[in-house]
Amino acid sequence: QKEVEQDPGPLSVPEGAIVSLNCTYSNSAFQYFMWYRQYSRKGPELLMYTYSSGNKEDGRFTAQVDKSSKYISLFIRDSQPSDSATYLCAMRSNFGNEKLTFGTGTRLTIIP
Amino acid sequence: GAVVSQHPSRVICKSGTSVKIECRSLDFQATTMFWYRQFPKQSLMLMATSNEGSKATYEQGVEKDKFLINHASLTLSTLTVTSAHPEDSSFYICSAMGGETQYFGPGTRLLVL
Numbered sequence: 001q002k003e004v005e006q007d008p009g010p011l012s013v014p015e016g017a018i019v020s021l022n023c024t025y026s027n028s029a030f031q032y033f034m035w036y037r038q039y040s041r042k043g044p045e046l047l048m049y050t051y052s053s054g055n056k057e058d059g060r061f062t063a064q065v066d067k068s069s070k071y072i073s074l075f076i077r078d079s080q081p082s083d084s085a086t087y088l089c090a091m092r093s094n095f096g097n098e099k100l101t102f103g104t105g106t107r108l109t110i111i112p
Numbered sequence: 113g114a115v116v117s118q119h120p121s122r123v124i125c126k127s128g129t130s131v132k133i134e135c136r137s138l139d140f141q142a143t144t145m146f147w148y149r150q151f152p153k154q155s156l157m158l159m160a161t162s163n164e165g166s167k168a169t170y171e172q173g174v175e176k177d178k179f180l181i182n183h184a185s186l187t188l189s190t191l192t193v194t195s196a197h198p199e200d201s202s203f204y205i206c207s208a209m210g211g212e213t214q215y216f217g218p219g220t221r222l223l224v225l
Contacts, residue, residue: 032212032213034213034214036216041203041219041221042218042219043116043118043205043207043216043217043218043219044156044205044216045216046213046214046215046216049212049213051212088155088156090214099146099158099161100158100214102155102156103155104154104155105155
């Protein structure tokens with residue numbers, strides 16, 4: 001079993017829809033949770049960063065962390081064609097120079 | 113947000129030559145940088161952790177003599193692929209530790225002929 005599981009998709013939704021992306025994990029020591037967006041042939045771009053459990057909102061993006069269920073989510077409201085990319089969840093265990101553990105990434109396509 | 117640059121963005125070289133890739137944190141200092149490799153349609157694979165002023169820590173299976181890493185300053189880390197071969201062709205991405213998370217560079221596409 002992988003430490004972080006993420007549905008690879010591909011996921012296609014119409015423009016304007018709400019998108020839900022999810023990851024589950026097995027390591028209860030993970031404390032920091034991130035979502036990155038990666039366009040083709042580009043480096044990952046940090047979208048959201050959350051510490052421990054709770055919700056965080058930034059514009060059209062909302063990140064949720066449920067440590068009791070070891071489950072994290074990223075919601076995208078009013079999805080746009082420019083949101084079409086691969087979304088990677090990542091997490092690590094404590095403050096400092098810890099390595100990130102990544103999900104496999106979900107390929108998302110927003111259909112105009 | 114924090115900005116990380118990489119140079120070059122793309123390089124083509126002949127088999128047997130060495131290639132150097134630079135990773136710079138432009139608006140923050142990073143005592144730790146990371147080097148990743150990514151194959152098409154796959155997630156990132158960590159190659160090594162680079163700490164300023166000390167030797168890099170390589171992941172299992174990564175040849176340290178082939179992938180030389182130098183982190184000489186708080187804003188610059190370099191990856192040198194020595195005696196490159198076609199199987200080294202890949203997308204190489206660096207990241208820099210800024211605060212509590214990592215910020216990634218735009219990546220370098222290496223093609224070895």
